[in-house]
Amino acid sequence: MEQADIKATVKSFYAGVAKERQTTCCKSKQNPYGEQEDIVRELNLGVSCGNPVALSSLQAGEVVLDLGSGGGLDCFLAAERVGEHGLVIGVDMTPEMISKANGNKAKLGVANVEFRLGEIERLPVDSSSVDVVISNCVLNLVPDKLAAFKEIHRVLKPEGRACISDVVLLSPLPEDVQKDPEAWAGCIAGALPKETYVELAREAGFSRIEVMSETSFGKEGMDERLKGKLQSLSYVLRK
Numbered sequence: 480m481e482q483a484d485i486k487a488t489v490k491s492f493y494a495g496v497a498k499e500r501q502t503t504c505c506k507s508k509q510n511p512y513g514e515q516e517d518i519v520r521e522l523n524l525g526v527s528c529g530n531p532v533a534l535s536s537l538q539a540g541e542v543v544l545d546l547g548s549g550g551g552l553d554c555f556l557a558a559e560r561v562g563e564h565g566l567v568i569g570v571d572m573t574p575e576m577i578s579k580a581n582g583n584k585a586k587l588g589v590a591n592v593e594f595r596l597g598e599i600e601r602l603p604v605d606s607s608s609v610d611v612v613i614s615n616c617v618l619n620l621v622p623d624k625l626a627a628f629k630e631i632h633r634v635l636k637p638e639g640r641a642c643i644s645d646v647v648l649l650s651p652l653p654e655d656v657q658k659d660p661e662a663w664a665g666c667i668a669g670a671l672p673k674e675t676y677v678e679l680a681r682e683a684g685f686s687r688i689e690v691m692s693e694t695s696f697g698k699e700g701m702d703e704r705l706k707g708k709l710q711s712l713s714y715v716l717r718k
């Protein structure tokens with residue numbers, strides 16, 4: 480599939496998720512948030528594959544950037560931790576997701592979070608301005624992952640860190656799945672082999688890559704042929 484077609488498919492799929500028309504496909508079996516706080520029960524769209532906020536040791540006053548922020552759940556969890564002197568920016572390319580996140584923000588009355596419409600490959604964020612990048616089950620959806628890692632590197636401060644949960648491949652997918660637009664939107668077809676993925680992060684300039692957790696990625700109604708081929712990987716990148 481062409482990159483533009485993949486992006487259009489992904490955008491239209493997540494517009495459906497935002498409007499609650501689409502309720503299956505990317506729904507993972509795991510609950511990566513563990514003990515459920517009220518906010519998780521209320522805002523979880525069920526399209527996450529990890530809990531990057533839990534891994535990120537956020538400090539009061541930090542600037543956090545969430546890539547592919549969806550309905551904003553991780554942004555709100557991060558906002559509690561960085562407090563009133565911190566800031567959380569959520570970026571998402573799907574206008575319906577930005578509207579949903581802004582609706583949630585108004586409902587919660589949170590002041591230190593803002594949502595920006597934009598693409599990870601061209602982030603609407605200043606260079607060297609972010610302490611912590613987080614992202615939850617999104618980079619697999621980006622066709623040009625090297626561009627994504629380069630943008631993460633550009634916006635992070637020199638001592639900054641990126642805490643990312645994503646889906647990677649343990650063994651090759653059947654060819655028809657690789658070409659299936661729905662499998663792209665469902666966080667499957669865009670997953671790269673773990674070694675390739677880590678190599679792209681290095682190529683973008685990250686010298687330290689620490690794996691925090693690896694769990695098998697299973698989804699509701701998952702095709703038998705895919706079982707055991709996908710993994711949720713949570714890791715921290717430093718320059």
Ligand SMILES: C[S@@+](CC[C@H](N)C(=O)[O-])C[C@H]1O[C@@H](n2cnc3c(N)ncnc32)[C@H](O)[C@@H]1O
Nearest residue numbers: 493526527547548549571572573598599615620
């Ligand atoms: C699987 S959902 C995850 C949402 C959220 N992180 C969560 O855990 O609930 C993926 C989100 O990433 C967004 N997205 C996908 N590709 C993107 C890109 N290239 N640039 C910006 N946002 C993107 C989609 O619009 C969607 O909201």
